[in-house]
Amino acid sequence: MPEIPQPVRECGDCTLCCKLLGVESIGKPAAVWCTHCANGGCAIYEARPQECRNFVCGWLQRPVLDERWKPSRCKFVLSLEGIKLRVVVELSRPDAWRKEPFYSYFKNWIRQSAAEGAELVVLIGKRAIVVLPDRDVDVGLCEDDERVVIGRAQTPLGLRFEALKLHKDDPRVQETTDV
Numbered sequence: 001m002p003e004i005p006q007p008v009r010e011c012g013d014c015t016l017c018c019k020l021l022g023v024e025s026i027g028k029p030a031a032v033w034c035t036h037c038a039n040g041g042c043a044i045y046e047a048r049p050q051e052c053r054n055f056v057c058g059w060l061q062r063p064v065l066d067e068r069w070k071p072s073r074c075k076f077v078l079s080l081e082g083i084k085l086r087v088v089v090e091l092s093r094p095d096a097w098r099k100e101p102f103y104s105y106f107k108n109w110i111r112q113s114a115a116e117g118a119e120l121v122v123l124i125g126k127r128a129i130v131v132l133p134d135r136d137v138d139v140g141l142c143e144d145d146e147r148v149v150i151g152r153a154q155t156p157l158g159l160r161f162e163a164l165k166l167h168k169d170d171p172r173v174q175e176t177t178d179v
Contacts, residue, residue: 086122
């Protein structure tokens with residue numbers, strides 16, 4: 001299991017991850033408040049599920065992201081696993097990730113990192129939007145048995161990226177990088 005990065009700052013009054021992220025082990029769906037989130041924190045913090053222990057908010061990890069990026073302010077949570085970035089957006093603010101300075105940052109990041117295998121997926125409830133260097137691809141609603149995959153192909157005009165939604169058992173899911 002990969003080492004969990006240590007945060008460089010604290011959550012403070014922010015608990016948006018307790019709403020936006022699903023926690024399978026306790027049956028907590030995404031986009032609803034966790035029943036254990038109370039008084040600005042986790043009521044079962046010492047006994048919290050492993051999924052919660054493993055999660056480190058991107059804003060907590062990245063000192064380069066200023067206060068505008070704090071989830072309670074920007075209305076999305078960043079989850080960075082290696083070079084896969086997920087942006088989980090508050091349902092009541094589906095366009096929050098497209099505001100500035102966020103959208104420019106996301107586009108610059110994927111343009112600089114896509115050739116090395118980086119992936120950027122925006123999740124708004126079950127809706128998934130893949131941010132590619134040259135465009136954004138809305139793959140629609142993704143059910144639990146579906147996966148978003150990003151394919152890469154070298155063309156005469158350079159590297160070309162495609163995004164699509166596949167059933168989890170589709171062999172192409174194993175051939176490409178799963179998000």
